[in-house]
Amino acid sequence: MKKIVLTGAAGRLGSYLREPLSKMCDTLLSTDIVDDIGTLYEGETFVQADLAQMDEIKPLLEGADMVVHFGAIVDEAPFEQLWGPNFVGSYNIWEAGYRHGVRRIVYASSIHAVGMYPRREFIGTDVAHRPDGFYGLAKCFTEDLGRMYWEKRGLESVHLRILSAAQVNNPRALGTWLSYDDLIQLVTRAIDTPTVGFTVAYGVSNNDRCPVDNANASFLGYRPKDNAEEFAEKVLAEAPEADPTDPAQMCHGGPFASVDLGSSGLAQMNVVDDRKKS
Template sequence: MKKIVLTGACGALGSKLREPLSKLADELLSTDIAEAPAKLLENESFVQADLADLAAIEALMQGAEMVVHFGAIPDERSFEELLGPNYIGAYTVWEAAHRAGARRVVYASSVHAVGLQETMAGHDTDVPHRPDSFYGLSKCFAEDMAKMFWEKRGLEAVCLRIMSCTPEPQNARALHTWLSHGDLVRLVEASVTTPVTGFTVAWGVSANSRASVSNHKIPFLGYHPRDNAEDWADRLLPASKTPDPSDRAQRSLGGPFAVVPLGESGVAAIKRMSAQD
C-alpha cells in the first residue's frame, strides 16, 4: 500500500502497531493528540492533531488507502469528556477517510459495546449492542456509523471488539477475555491485508480455551490467534476468590464496567479486582 494512517499512535495499543503497520505500506502517517514519539520509523511521519478537528484530520488523510483508528479516551468518563475524542472524533475519521478516497477503516471498538451481555451465552460476532457505559455507547455509535458508511458510501470497515489486551492475563476473568499483544498485531494485520471485508465485526481475543466469544462466522478475515490465557490458569485461579454468581460483574462480558456508575472509571475497577485476585 502507499499510505496507512494510524490514529492514537502514542497510546498503549497504538504504539504496538506502529512498526508492524510500517511494513505494510510505503508511508505510515501516525497521529495523536500527544507529542510525537522520541524516534520515528524510517518511513513514518507524525502529525499532532485533535481528532475532533475535521480540517486537521482531513489534511493528514490525503492519499491514505487504509486507516487504523485507535485514537480515543480508553475508559469510562462523563459523556461530555468523551464527546470530542470518542464520538465526534469517530465521525471526523470516517468523514475524512471518505473524502480522501480511503478503502477501509480498521477500528478499535470494544467489548464494552456489548458489555451487559451475559458472559456464559457463547456470543458470536452478531451479538447486538448492549453497552455498559458512555464509553461503550461511543463504540456502538462508531460501529453503527461504520456500517452506514459502508452501506451508503462503500467505505469498508473492520470493527475490532477488543477485550482485555495486556502483556499477560491479569486476573481470572482474563482467562476468557485476554488478547495478547502479539495477537493484537496479528488481528490488525489480517484486518488490513484481507482483500475484501465490507463491514465486519471481529472479536479481539486470543485463542483462549475458555473464550466466551467466537469469531467462527468470519474465517475470511484470516485471523489466527496463537496465544492462550490458559497457560496462566494455574497461577491465576488459586489466587482468586470464590466467585459470586449473583455478581453482575462476574456474569457480564464487560466485567466491572457493567456495575460501576455511569461516568466512573471502569479501568480503575478492573485494577482493584486484579489486586484483590
C-alpha cells in the first residue's frame, strides 16, 4: 500500500501499532491531538489534528488506502465531552474517507458496545448493541455508521471490539486480555484480508476463559497466540472475594457497567500505562 493513516497515534495502543503499520506501506501518516509522538519510524510522518474538525482531518486522508482509526477519548465521560472526538470524529473519518476514495477503515470499537450483557452469556459478534455508557454508545454509533457507509457507499470497515488490551492484574482480565502481539496480528489481518465488507470482530487473545465468540469473523484469519491463564494463579490469589451482585464482576463491560453514566470507568481499574517508546 502507498499510504495508511493512523489516528490516536499517541495513545497506548497506537504506540504499539505505529512500527508494524509503517512496514506495511510507503507512507504512514500518524495523527493525534498532541503536538509530538516522539521519534518517527522510517516512512512515518506526523500531523497534529483534532478529530472533531473536518477541515483538519479531511486533508490527511487524501491518497490513503486505509485508515486505522484508534483516536478517541478512551473512557466513560459526560456526553458533551465525548461528542466531538468520539461521535463527530467518527463521522469525519468516514465522510473524509469516502470523499477521498479510501478503501477500508479499521476501527477500535470496544466490548463496551455490548457491555451490559451478563458475562455468563457467551456472546457473538451478531448480538444487538447493549452499551454500558456514553463511551459504549459512541462505539455503537460508529459500528452503525460503518455498516451504513458500506451498504450505501461501498466503504469497507472492520470494527474491532477490544476487550482489555492491558496488563492482566484482575480476574476479569483472565478472559478479556488482548496482548499487544495479538493486537498487532488482529489489525494486520483486518488490513490484509482481501475483502471484508462490514465486519465486527472481538479483540481478545486465546484465553481459556474468553467470554466472547469470534466465529463469524474467522474468515479474517486472526488466530491469537497468547493466553492469560499464565497469570491466573497469581491474580486469583490476590483478588478480593467475588461479589455476584456487582455489575462490574457480572457484566461484560466490567467496571464500566457499574459506574454512573458519565463517570470514569478507568478510575475503577488499575491500568498500567506501558506504552511503547519510539
